[in-house]
Amino acid sequence: GIQVEQSPPDLILQEGANSTLRCNFSDSVNNLQWFHQNPWGQLINLFYIPSGTKQNGRLSATTVATERYSLLYISSSQTTDSGVYFCAPQNYGGSQGNLIFGKGTKLSVKP
Amino acid sequence: NAGVTQTPKFQVLKTGQSMTLQCAQDMNHEYMSWYRQDPGMGLRLIHYSVGAGITDQGEVPNGYNVSRSTTEDFPLRLLSAAPSQTSVYFCASSYSMFYEQYFGPGTRLTVT
Numbered sequence: 698g699i700q701v702e703q704s705p706p707d708l709i710l711q712e713g714a715n716s717t718l719r720c721n722f723s724d725s726v727n728n729l730q731w732f733h734q735n736p737w738g739q740l741i742n743l744f745y746i747p748s749g750t751k752q753n754g755r756l757s758a759t760t761v762a763t764e765r766y767s768l769l770y771i772s773s774s775q776t777t778d779s780g781v782y783f784c785a786p787q788n789y790g791g792s793q794g795n796l797i798f799g800k801g802t803k804l805s806v807k808p
Numbered sequence: 809n810a811g812v813t814q815t816p817k818f819q820v821l822k823t824g825q826s827m828t829l830q831c832a833q834d835m836n837h838e839y840m841s842w843y844r845q846d847p848g849m850g851l852r853l854i855h856y857s858v859g860a861g862i863t864d865q866g867e868v869p870n871g872y873n874v875s876r877s878t879t880e881d882f883p884l885r886l887l888s889a890a891p892s893q894t895s896v897y898f899c900a901s902s903y904s905m906f907y908e909q910y911f912g913p914g915t916r917l918t919v920t
Contacts, residue, residue: 701850728906738912740898783850787906794905795841795866798850 699724699786701703701799709805710774713801718802720784728787729767730796735780743782774806798804809835812912814899820914820918821889829884829915831899839880840903844868851898857882858905869870889919 712718720729727738731743744751744758746767751758755774760767767786772780781803785796815830833840841856853866857876871893873885882901886893899912 701835730908732911738896738914740900740914742910745908765825785851789906793855796909798843798852800848800850 699726699788699797701784701785701786701797701798703713703782703802704726705802706800707803707805709807712774712806714806714807715770715772716774716804718771718782718804720767720769720786722765722784723765723788723795725765726762726786727789729762729789731758731767731769731773731779732783732785733780734783734801744754749777750808771804774804776806776808778803779806809904811835812899812910814915816850816913816915817913818916820920821886822910822920823890825889826887827889829886829897830916831882831884831912832880833882833901833910833912834880835901835903837901837903838879838908839905839907839909840876841866841900842872842874842884843898843900845893845898846867853885854897855885856905862897876891891919894919895918 717738728747733741746760755772757770781801783801787799812833826873838859842854855874857863899913900909913920
């Protein structure tokens with residue numbers, strides 16, 4: 698199945714800083730989703746992004762499927778951005794078509 | 809819409825006990841799934857369903873049963889709990905397997 702590697706595993710930022718989280722995957726994918734797990738454990742879908750770039754407020758994501766990576770950009774970070782960010786690629790013909798989750802990047806934003 | 813709901817939020821079991829984790833969604837989603845999350849790891853798929861009456865195993869199905877008699881509900885059963893099943897369990901749903909997935913709030917299970 699697809700192997701997913703997220704980097705960095707941990708990231709500490711000062712409020713207002715920008716950051717880039719990376720997700721590498723080992724095989725071709727048809728789809729990729731980014732999730733944020735807040736400190737209370739709730740998982741929120743941030744982006745559904747099989748290819749190209751999408752933006753939602755201070756967050757944007759880019760997937761380059763041909764080069765097997767996706768990036769999540771956080772600009773002007775806020776303390777509410779803290780938590781764990783997961784990428785989950787999906788190959789329709791692999792793992793029965795289900796999402797495969799990386800181990801996440803833990804982000805801590807300090808005031 | 810309530811979205812995806814899970815009950816209970818917390819549960820403590822003794823080894824060998826059985827229980828059912830409940831999951832319901834009110835979005836008329838065909839696809840539903842159960843994941844477990846262990847410290848320092850991502851989410852691992854336990855079982856999933858692409859529609860009422862259809863279920864299949866994911867990556868870590870041993871020790872768990874599921875059924876899907878309605879579109880709305882997808883309960884997860886632990887027949888004989890073991891300490892290795894201590895984890896946080898998440899239910900998710902989506903319009904189909906290849907659409908955005910939405911997660912419930914999770915159930916934190918401890919098996920002693």
